[in-house]
Amino acid sequence: MSDAPLLRTPLYDRHLTLGGKVIPFAGWEMPVQYTGIVQEHHAVRKAVGVFDISHMGQFIVSGQEAQAFLNRALTNDVTKLEIGQGQYSLLLNDQGGVIDDLILYRSSAKEFFVVVNASKIAEDWAQLQSLLREDEDVQMANLSDVTAGLAIQGPQSRAVFEAVFGTEAPFPPHNSLFVSAGEAGFMWLCGTGYTGEEGFEFFMPASTAEAWFDRFVEAARAQGGLPCGLGARDTLRLEMGYPLNGNDLYPDKTPLQAGLGFFVALDKEDFVGKAALVEQKAAGLPSKLVAFKMTGTAPPPRPHYPVWFGDQVIGEVASGTQSPSLGCGIGMAYVPYEAAGIGTTLEIEIRGRKFPAEIVKKPFYRKGA
Structure with missing residues (x-):
């Protein structure tokens, strides 16, 4: 446990004013909820939600050899990115384990905008710095301390976008990036999110964050939306089967085990x-991250609860929650490959009792299903 004081985003005072319940998260004081996790979850699925993501890190990697450098550092193929496009990728250690999962955007022929997880800013920066070669034409800048970010997610996110930016501005397509320079500094508009809903992420100078946040919250409320905390962000991402670094991604587990081979x-x-x-793929995966759904009446599964297969404990819950959309417990866990088939029956031990669960295909939640 770190003794370092908790950090605060530029929107900390706004969270308190709105009645946000603030908790420690990844070294930051962040709102877990305002009106309630379930209410905020449904707001995103049915209308729109506004999230503070200022705790996440932002790097700029530029130079003549920036593309080659990032292609050497990350798992995805950076050469496939056109200007204005983004891709999900992973930063690994030498053993193939996951240091971090991140989003990489190409902002110009020789410049990239990288968004990394809050708890991994320092580690990602150190890893990338260690991979730089002395003679490489690559420059790196860490903007994390001077940049704030918002995620606007939900079926009414387009209406919110138009209310704030006007109807002439183009709504960002999926995995896209628009960059603009205002009087206060650069701003990045990204067509990505972590909820499975249509939406966008917007990064701006930290000095302007409060004014932008107020405008987005006002526009969201006009569409039946809400400001949302980390609690809803977690239930929304888990319903989609999206992994969370530190819960589902670890330095001793590879992206192949995590089911992220498409991004390698x-x-x-x-x-x-x-x-x-390559060696692990040839030898066979020792374990696999599977999605499971509780099949009867049961308390919600939580991280670290034992997972049983027959009379043996074969793993523990990585992520788990009660799904507001589905009304049942869902989760993910690493289990031996031979027990990872869709339809396999497991048991989750919750407070000394075992409850049945079934391995299912991701995502848990599908619109209209």
Whole structure:
């Protein structure tokens, strides 16, 4: 446990004013909820929600050899990115384990905007710095301390976008990036999110965050939306089967085990961790991150609850919650590959009792289902 004081985003006072319940998260004081996790969850699924994501990190990587450098550092194929496009990727250690999962955007031919997880800012920065070669034309800038961010998510996010930016501004397509320069500094508009709903993320100078937040919350409320905390963010992402670093992604688990092989370009030239992944793929995965759903009346599954297969404990819950959309417990867990098939029956031990669960296909939640 770190003794370092908890950090606060530029919107900390706004969270208190709105009645946010603030908790420690990834070294930050962040709102877990305002009106309630379930209410905020449903607001995003049915209308729109506004999230403070200022705790996340932002790097700029630029230079003549920036593309080659990032292609060597990350798992996905950076050469496939056109200007204004983004991709999900992973930063690995030499053993193929996950240091962080991140979003990489190409802002120009020689510049990239990288969004990383809050708890991994320092570690990601150190890892990337360690991979730089002395003779490489690559420059790096860490903007995390001077940048704030918002995520606007939900079926009414387009209406919120138009209310704030006007109807002439183009709504960002999925996995896209628009960059603009205002009087206060650069702003980045990204067509990405962590909820499975249509939406966008908006990064701006920290000095302007409160004014932007107020405008977005006002526009969201006009559409039946709400400001939302980390609690709803977690239930929303888990319903989609999206992993959370530290819960579902670890330095001793590879992206192949986590079911993220689609974001690993094993056919490109060498990258950090590739040799270990090639070896693991050839030998067979020792375990796999599976999605499970509770099949009867049961308390919600929580992280670290034991997972049983027959009369043996074969793992523990990585992420787990009560799904507001489905009305049942859902979760993810690493289990031996031979027990990872869809339809396999497991048991989750909750407070000394075992409750039945079934391995299911991701995502848990599908619109209209």
